[in-house]
Amino acid sequence: MSLPTTPQGWAIRLTKILSLHQAAHGLPRFPIDVAALAQDFSRQVFPEAPITMVGGLDLSKGVEGMLMPHPSGSGEWGIIYNKAIRSPGRRNFTLAHELGHYLLHRQANPGGLQCTNRNMADWDSARNRIEAEANTFASYLLMPLDDFRARIKGRAIDIDVMTELADRYAVSLTAAILKWMTITDKRAMIVVGKEGFIDWAWSSEPLIKSGIYYAARQTVIELPAASLAARDVDMETGRHGVRHPAGVWLGSEPVHEMTVFSPSNDQMTISLLLYPDRAPSRRELAELEEEPTLDSYDKFMGN
Numbered sequence: 499m500s501l502p503t504t505p506q507g508w509a510i511r512l513t514k515i516l517s518l519h520q521a522a523h524g525l526p527r528f529p530i531d532v533a534a535l536a537q538d539f540s541r542q543v544f545p546e547a548p549i550t551m552v553g554g555l556d557l558s559k560g561v562e563g564m565l566m567p568h569p570s571g572s573g574e575w576g577i578i579y580n581k582a583i584r585s586p587g588r589r590n591f592t593l594a595h596e597l598g599h600y601l602l603h604r605q606a607n608p609g610g611l612q613c614t615n616r617n618m619a620d621w622d623s624a625r626n627r628i629e630a631e632a633n634t635f636a637s638y639l640l641m642p643l644d645d646f647r648a649r650i651k652g653r654a655i656d657i658d659v660m661t662e663l664a665d666r667y668a669v670s671l672t673a674a675i676l677k678w679m680t681i682t683d684k685r686a687m688i689v690v691g692k693e694g695f696i697d698w699a700w701s702s703e704p705l706i707k708s709g710i711y712y713a714a715r716q717t718v719i720e721l722p723a724a725s726l727a728a729r730d731v732d733m734e735t736g737r738h739g740v741r742h743p744a745g746v747w748l749g750s751e752p753v754h755e756m757t758v759f760s761p762s763n764d765q766m767t768i769s770l771l772l773y774p775d776r777a778p779s780r781r782e783l784a785e786l787e788e789e790p791t792l793d794s795y796d797k798f799m800g801n
């Protein structure tokens with residue numbers, strides 16, 4: 499059997515093997531044990547370049563994980579996460595991401611690869627192809643599409659549903675939300691805030707089509723002052739969320755914001771923004787953006 503060449507192809511191949519293996523041994527399908535999978539699979543399929551080291555190391559701040567060749571030149575590989583990361587979900591996603599690099603990129607990068615926490619949110623293949631590929635692989639491996647779709651079918655998406663999925667697949671809340679964002683037909687955005695500023699944000703395809711997205715990471719943008727993310731609210735209020743009038747977040751529409759606070763992690767906030775299903779038409783937008791004074795003038799003149 500020829501080997502896959504794409505991130506999705508690799509994830510589907512491993513998913514098939516895992517399904518058979520778990521069923522044969524009466525084991526649960528999820529979450530996926532990346533460490534065991536990486537070692538067993540690589541030993542069988544690439545005996546000349548097996549993964550023999552999986553685990554945590556003390557890496558520099560900002561480095562999430564790495565793919566590392568054995569220093570002896572034996573051909574063995576290690577997939578590593580930064581021990582400073584406490585979240586089991588992030589560790590698991592990082593290992594899957596590094597396994598993706600191993601399968602797809604080790605030949606082009608014999609010296610290995612080092613990945614920052616920003617790379618873990620790099621889904622734009624034009625900007626960083628190999629990081630986007632490793633993330634796609636990890637996402638499809640840990641959260642297979644058919645299972646993910648079955649779990650969200652007919653449900654209103656909120657932080658509780660996303661938390662449930664993050665637990666099921668042993669991934670971070672961010673990874674579960676990003677997965678949903680790549681497949682949904684809803685107009686949604688995830689905004690990760692750090693110390694009062696937008697660290698990064700990502701819009702779903704339908705929302706990008708409405709022209710609503712934060713373009714670059716280079717510019718420093720404050721979290722909107724009226725947003726939940728910027729306010730001092732309790733966890734419960736944050737999870738449940740608030741319906742903002744137009745003008746708090748990007749665009750001229752009301753937005754439902756739900757926010758999770760992670761004070762231990764650089765004052766990090768994760769906001770899920772849900773925009774109305776239907777984008778306003780050009781005409782409605784023009785009306786929304788009209789000056790209020792002009793509006794009253796029109797009314798006065800009977801227009």
Ligand SMILES: [Zn+2]
Nearest residue numbers: 613617629632
């Ligand atoms: Zn990477």
